[in-house]
Amino acid sequence: MVSSIYKKDFNIDQAYRQLQHTFMSESGVEEYRVLFDQLTFWYENRYLMELSRYTDDLIETELKANWPLQDIMQQKNFYRTIIRPLIEGSRERVFVVISDAMRFEIGNELTQHFSQRLNAEVKLIPMQATLPTYTQIGMASLLPGKITGISSDGTVFVDGFSTKGLNNRNKILQLNEPDxxxxxxxxxxxxxxxxxxxxxxxxxxxxLYHDNIDAIGDSSKTEGNTYEAVAQTLERLKTAVKKLTGTYEAGRIYLTSDHGFLYQTSLVEQYQKTESINGDVFDRNRRFAIGNNLNTPEGTVKISLQYLGLEQEAVIAKGLNRFTAGGGLRFVHGGAMPQECIIPLIEYRQVKGKARKAEEDRVNVRIASIQKVITSYMFIVPFFQEEKVSTHLYPRTLRAAFYRNNERISNEITITFDSEGEVSGRQTDVVFHLLEDRYRTGDVCVLKLEDVSGRTTEIYAEEEYELKLYSI
Structure with missing residues (x-):
């Protein structure tokens, strides 16, 4: 199940975030309030609760004594395994963009956007964040060197040097790579x-350090704007990559994060609140405390930091619990839920010269209907993605609508075909609604598919359908 989190289950978080942001920012959606409330309840009280029970079991049985999962990139090894070999083996300049609290599903959305650029090779790598999943230790993990200590004021040290603030991070970088x-x-x-x-x-x-999601979410006054902050972050990072590749001719860019986050739109219930940690506390937030001689109230678990070579200990909140002390309660991180600890590592390579992604480099899509007859004003058209997305075949985005006499007569849908699964999972059913009108039986309309994957829009396919509608 762990691998399914970063292979497919993140889609649930992504869809939920997009739903919430749309409902908060768009007009004319109030008529869907009942459905919206039902989906909100399902996500926050069913899906996350079940996932939290699984996570708690995994922590208790396997990970509280030794955090790293097998077969997944570790945040603390980022510089050593990714950046250093590039510096030693080439002369290219490498940009590293670190966006605070960019969780995996946000990285996936960015990856899908960048993959549409004709002169880019883009790869999304899941990475396990350092536990507890908070800013100071996450940022330290992404620097060269090894975490060597945490002082009583919460300062994290790498190779004996403080990592707090931009100047100190500059020093650590330049000690390992002067340039x-x-x-x-x-x-x-x-x-x-x-x-x-x-x-x-x-x-x-x-x-390049970026802090928008965490800065807004970590304040009780602004945490309600978390999903708006995500939308802003997506646009800023798109702009940043465009500027780096254009103005500065960046050939290789890595985008990653210090940690992810959990967010719930409904009020936090009393049963989710856990009493604060006592002991020699060096640092804390609503999901963790780190220090020495820490107690473990009900709803918490103690985590060994021996995997970092540290003598201190950490206590994290189980499940979806929050400690009651300090700050807002709806935007949280620090714990071990996948939304907090599985973060994206996006590798973006700019390809010079001839554009790499020609038409044949994208997956092919076909309409899977056997009968091309429309008998209802609301009907489903199945689409089949013929190949799975891979390192050589990239997603295809199509815009679809029905036309009669070159006039659109249905809703317009944009679909991205990006499945990495096997044949049985590559069909997408799309619901179309015909505009209410009287259509003559036997009239022909056309389902027009436009490819909007790249910089230009091109006709991808057209299929004729016969209309057999007998009443409105």
């Missing part, structure tokens, strides 16, 4: 070309 620099993304990207080049001239490794 490195750490900058704030929102300060660097708006710069003109000459100003920007002056900051990265001669640099082999450029770390």
């Amino acid at each position: 490195s620099v750490a900058l704030k993304l929102d300060e660097f990207i708006p710069l003109g070309k000459e100003e920007g080049l002056a900051l990265i001239k001669g640099k082999r490794v450029v770390y």
Whole structure:
């Protein structure tokens, strides 16, 4: 089940986030309030609860003594296994964009967007974040070197050096690779070309830090805007990659995060609240505490930090619980739920010269209907993705609608065919609604498919359907 979280189950989190954001930001959706409330209840009280029970069992039986999962990239090994070999084996400049609290499903949405660029090779790698899943230890894990300690004020040290703040992270980077620099993304990207080049001239490794989701979600006053912050972050990161590849001719970019997050729109119930941790606490938030001699109230579990070589211990909240002390309760992280601890590592490579993704590099799609006859104003059209998405075949996005005499007579649907599964899981059923009108029996309409995967829109396919509607 662990692998299913980053292979398919993240789609549930993504769809739920998009639903919530649409409902909060769009007008004319109030008529769907009952369905919206039902979906919200199912996600927060059924799906997350079941997932939390599985996670708690896994922590209790396997992971509280030794956190790393097998067969998944570890955040603490990021620089050693990804960045250092590139620096030692080539002369290219590498950009690393670290966006605070960008969880895996957000990384997947970014990957799908970048994959549509004709001159890009994009790969999404799941990565297990360091536990507890909070900013200071996550940011430290992404630096070169090894975490060597945590002081009583919560400062995390790498190779004996403080990781708190941009200046200290710059020092650690430059100790390992002199031609490195750490900058704030929102300060660097708006710069003109000459100003920007002056900051990265001669640099082999450029770390760009971005904090929008966590900054908004971690405040009780603004946590209700979490999903709006995600939407803003997606646009800013798209803009950043466009600027890096265009203005600065970036050939390789990595986008990742320090941790993910849990968010619920409904009020946190009393049963989800856990009493605060006592002991010699070095740092804490609503899902964890770290220090020495920590107690473990009901609804918590103690985690060994020996996997980091640390003597301290951590206590995390089980399930969906929150500690009552400090800050908002709806946006949380620090625990071991997959939404908190499975984070994205996006590898973006810019391909120079001839565009890599020609038409034949995308999966093929066909209409799977046997009978091309429409007998109802609301009907389903099945689409079949003929190949699975792979390193050589990329997703295809189609825009579909029915036309008669070149006038659209149905709703318009945009579908991305991006399944990596086997044949049985590659059919997508799409619901169309014909505009109410009197159609002559025997009239012909056309299902037009437009390919919107790349920079231009092209006709992908057209299929004729016969209309046999006898009443409105």
